[in-house]
Amino acid sequence: MILNVSNLYKTYIRRGEEFNAVDNVEFFAWSGDFSVIYGESGSGKSTLLSLLSGINRPSKGSVIFNGADFANLSDDAVSAVRNEKIGYIPQEAVFLPHFTVLENILLPKALRDGEKIEVRSIADVTDVDIASALETLGIAHLVHEMPAELSGGELKRAAIARALVNKPEVVIADEPTSNLDETNAKIVFDLLAELAHSGTSVIVATHDPRGFRYGDRIYTMHKGRLLPSAESDFGGL
Amino acid sequence: MNKTDLNLIIENYLRNPFRSFGLSLLIALLASVLLVGGLLSFSLSKGLNRLSSRLGADVIVIPQGSEINDQTVLLQGDSKYAYLPQGSLEFIRGLDGVEIATPQYFLTTLSSSCCDQKVLIIGFEPASDFVIQPWIHEVLTDKLPKGAIVVGSDISVGEKRTVRFFDHEYPVAATLEPVGNKLDQAVFVDVATLADIREAAKAKGVIFLHQDVKSEGSDSPIYSSVLIKLRAGADIERLSREIHTRFDGVQIRTRKDLFSGLEKSANFLQIVVWSIVALFLMIAVAAIVISFSLSTRERRREYALLRIVGYARKRLRTLVLGESLLVSAVGTYIGLLLSSVAFFTFKIWIGEHVNVPFIVPGNAEIAAVYAVVVLLLHSVGPLAVYGVANKVSKIDAYAALREVEH
Numbered sequence: 127m128i129l130n131v132s133n134l135y136k137t138y139i140r141r142g143e144e145f146n147a148v149d150n151v152e153f154f155a156w157s158g159d160f161s162v163i164y165g166e167s168g169s170g171k172s173t174l175l176s177l178l179s180g181i182n183r184p185s186k187g188s189v190i191f192n193g194a195d196f197a198n199l200s201d202d203a204v205s206a207v208r209n210e211k212i213g214y215i216p217q218e219a220v221f222l223p224h225f226t227v228l229e230n231i232l233l234p235k236a237l238r239d240g241e242k243i244e245v246r247s248i249a250d251v252t253d254v255d256i257a258s259a260l261e262t263l264g265i266a267h268l269v270h271e272m273p274a275e276l277s278g279g280e281l282k283r284a285a286i287a288r289a290l291v292n293k294p295e296v297v298i299a300d301e302p303t304s305n306l307d308e309t310n311a312k313i314v315f316d317l318l319a320e321l322a323h324s325g326t327s328v329i330v331a332t333h334d335p336r337g338f339r340y341g342d343r344i345y346t347m348h349k350g351r352l353l354p355s356a357e358s359d360f361g362g363l
Numbered sequence: 364m365n366k367t368d369l370n371l372i373i374e375n376y377l378r379n380p381f382r383s384f385g386l387s388l389l390i391a392l393l394a395s396v397l398l399v400g401g402l403l404s405f406s407l408s409k410g411l412n413r414l415s416s417r418l419g420a421d422v423i424v425i426p427q428g429s430e431i432n433d434q435t436v437l438l439q440g441d442s443k444y445a446y447l448p449q450g451s452l453e454f455i456r457g458l459d460g461v462e463i464a465t466p467q468y469f470l471t472t473l474s475s476s477c478c479d480q481k482v483l484i485i486g487f488e489p490a491s492d493f494v495i496q497p498w499i500h501e502v503l504t505d506k507l508p509k510g511a512i513v514v515g516s517d518i519s520v521g522e523k524r525t526v527r528f529f530d531h532e533y534p535v536a537a538t539l540e541p542v543g544n545k546l547d548q549a550v551f552v553d554v555a556t557l558a559d560i561r562e563a564a565k566a567k568g569v570i571f572l573h574q575d576v577k578s579e580g581s582d583s584p585i586y587s588s589v590l591i592k593l594r595a596g597a598d599i600e601r602l603s604r605e606i607h608t609r610f611d612g613v614q615i616r617t618r619k620d621l622f623s624g625l626e627k628s629a630n631f632l633q634i635v636v637w638s639i640v641a642l643f644l645m646i647a648v649a650a651i652v653i654s655f656s657l658s659t660r661e662r663r664r665e666y667a668l669l670r671i672v673g674y675a676r677k678r679l680r681t682l683v684l685g686e687s688l689l690v691s692a693v694g695t696y697i698g699l700l701l702s703s704v705a706f707f708t709f710k711i712w713i714g715e716h717v718n719v720p721f722i723v724p725g726n727a728e729i730a731a732v733y734a735v736v737v738l739l740l741h742s743v744g745p746l747a748v749y750g751v752a753n754k755v756s757k758i759d760a761y762a763a764l765r766e767v768e769h
Contacts, residue, residue, distance in 0.1 A: 241367060242366045289674070
């Protein structure tokens, strides 16, 4: 088991009252799993993914990654895990505006290796898997552009490539197919499925029903609670 | 900090050149005033100390009612014509409590071959002098040769090591260490050589009016000033009363009087300088804090992204501090370069216009001032933005991303 989440809560105060954005969640993920979490906007799935990736700290409960409880690790250690072992794809594609798309994609690698971010040419990218992912995602020809010159869909695909650059053990994707047309959405799901097939644990939060057919485990998130497929309305999809 | 951080810091500096260079220029101004302030401060302090150690006399008697001012004549070496009443030296020597009294004579030439400006000639009496000869002995171990002169540090003597007055060449026996005022442009001679110079002047038709007119028909010479060393326990007030009772038109200044005025001037200058430094420091700190606060607010998405890809909170703080350090460092070196050129180019002009003794400090002291300025200004940026950097390090990346989403 790569990820073991138990009794997880994230509590916020809204208009003076407490509410649980994540409410007593139990979740497990294994290498090679493709988990799909479905939920409406505001159901708490983005909050859950932020807790799974260590970006956010839970109010209660534990997130155990490869046997290490995030709660017992320093911020440095959790950040290092996130850099090296977790590929996080946020819902909104955010980029450093003054670096090229390729430099942004290679940012986690530069950070891991302590290298300069600047890259002159795609030929500098010696990693065959990354070059192949860029081709698969259809953005290889755009990598020398600046982020502002790309469409929302192209940026989304670049953000996916960035999440894969350090060959993470877990990929956590928040609405990876938003802003994508049907063809590109399929490309993205196919790529994530291929990753899962090669042993990466993939966790996707999505509205997109097309994602269900890729999932080994399907969950529904509703008002902060995570329900397994057998208990959800979408389990049969 | 590794190459990734450095790369981000430099890129962020360059991508907003107006903001970055604007802040650096502010730091450059601060560096300039701090460096010049520090050097001025050292120079004034050194000038006062050197002069104090050289003055030697406890009491100085000078003419009153003339344009002569105690500080400008005796300390600054300015040269207006006025002389003490005849017989004053002999009277003073006879007073109770006076250990030694020595006269000095001031003459001013028109420009000589040595200088572009008037040269002050100070004559001393070798037998009684206890002020000038100790200075001379610092650079000349032997007795001053007959007819030779000693010059202040600013007087150029050329390869021949002579100075020309009224068509006569006078050999220069030694050049004194700088004092930091117009005495550095003075020539020191014994009374015999002074008489030669006066004769040479007469031969050229130049007459030193007061000196010659007043001394006519009298065996008793007149002097520009009398410097007194007192015996231990001597009553200065009584001495002063006795001189005033005997002679009209004299001023009596103690060493303390003379230096208190100078110290006041020097202190005032220092207050002005350090007030300007404080003002610039406040402006620079405020500008840096405001600018970084606004900038980090605009860049919340970027910081959130860095958190997502694995930046630890400490490292985010380092990034912000690093940017402020770069702003400070660029400004510091620009400021030091420009102000160094200005200060060392115009140091003589500054020395002449501050109106208090001014000696540029030695290399070790200059290096110390530079080191302090560099250390202080490199820390200004990081200290100013420490709060902002801490705030950035605590950024809620998840919330920052959601702000973007909605």
